[in-house]
Amino acid sequence: MNEIEKLKKALSKKATTFQSGGFKPTNSISESWIGRVYLYLENEEIPLDNNGEEMFPLFQLCFDHLPFVPDILKATKIITIFISKDFPMDLTSNGNNWILREYKDTSEIIIKDLKNEKSHIKPFPLSQNLLEEDYPVWEDPEIPDDISDKILELEDSGIIDSYYEMVENNTCHKIGGYANYRQSGIYFGEDFEFVLQIASDEKAHLNIVDSGNFYFAKNRKTGEWMYYIDFY
Numbered sequence: 001m002n003e004i005e006k007l008k009k010a011l012s013k014k015a016t017t018f019q020s021g022g023f024k025p026t027n028s029i030s031e032s033w034i035g036r037v038y039l040y041l042e043n044e045e046i047p048l049d050n051n052g053e054e055m056f057p058l059f060q061l062c063f064d065h066l067p068f069v070p071d072i073l074k075a076t077k078i079i080t081i082f083i084s085k086d087f088p089m090d091l092t093s094n095g096n097n098w099i100l101r102e103y104k105d106t107s108e109i110i111i112k113d114l115k116n117e118k119s120h121i122k123p124f125p126l127s128q129n130l131l132e133e134d135y136p137v138w139e140d141p142e143i144p145d146d147i148s149d150k151i152l153e154l155e156d157s158g159i160i161d162s163y164y165e166m167v168e169n170n171t172c173h174k175i176g177g178y179a180n181y182r183q184s185g186i187y188f189g190e191d192f193e194f195v196l197q198i199a200s201d202e203k204a205h206l207n208i209v210d211s212g213n214f215y216f217a218k219n220r221k222t223g224e225w226m227y228y229i230d231f232y
Contacts, residue, residue: 015177036123049084134177
């Protein structure tokens with residue numbers, strides 16, 4: 001194994017990627033969606049934002065049959081996410097113009113066909129695929145210093161022209177892997193782990209400012225969630 005292969009192996013993470021549409025939906029309790037949420041507890045509705053307006057159903061993620069799930073979410077069965085039309089433009093905690101609901105028990109989950117008629121996001125069911133090798137962007141603070149130093153040595157010696165000659169980034173909806181930051185990376189805070197990326201999606205009419213992404217991280221000790229956004 002040469003030096004490049006060793007570095008790639010050290011950095012590589014698995015992920016599950018998602019693609020919008022392309023098949024007939026089942027509308028089941030195990031189906032993931034963009035632009036639609038229909039799984040709720042009996043007392044839950046579409047949440048309101050800080051201005052008292054209904055948020056947009058953004059993402060419904062069901063964990064049954066996913067080819068890869070990060071360890072931090074092994075006990076999770078369903079995640080649903082709602083976003084305000086005035087979504088946050090910086091790092092912020094759950095409940096500040098966005099809501100993530102995490103369910104570890106589906107016994108009381110019911111189907112409610114709730115919609116926000118003002119939402120511009122076109123709903124599509126999501127298919128999923130295993131991504132065996134996902135890599136960070138060069139600006140990601142998750143890259144250890146010793147690995148970045150070795151990559152710079154390869155560049156300086158002319159063995160590679162740049163980091164991106166070694167790896168490809170996968171900018172898509174995904175759980176696990178790395179955040180594909182459009183700008184420099186972000187530190188979510190102590191004990192937080194990036195776990196979910198929602199990307200701009202032309203088919204779903206979701207353009208996050210300028211081809212940007214939403215990122216979600218979970219605290220491995222407290223279970224809290226954080227949100228971040230960036231774009232070109």
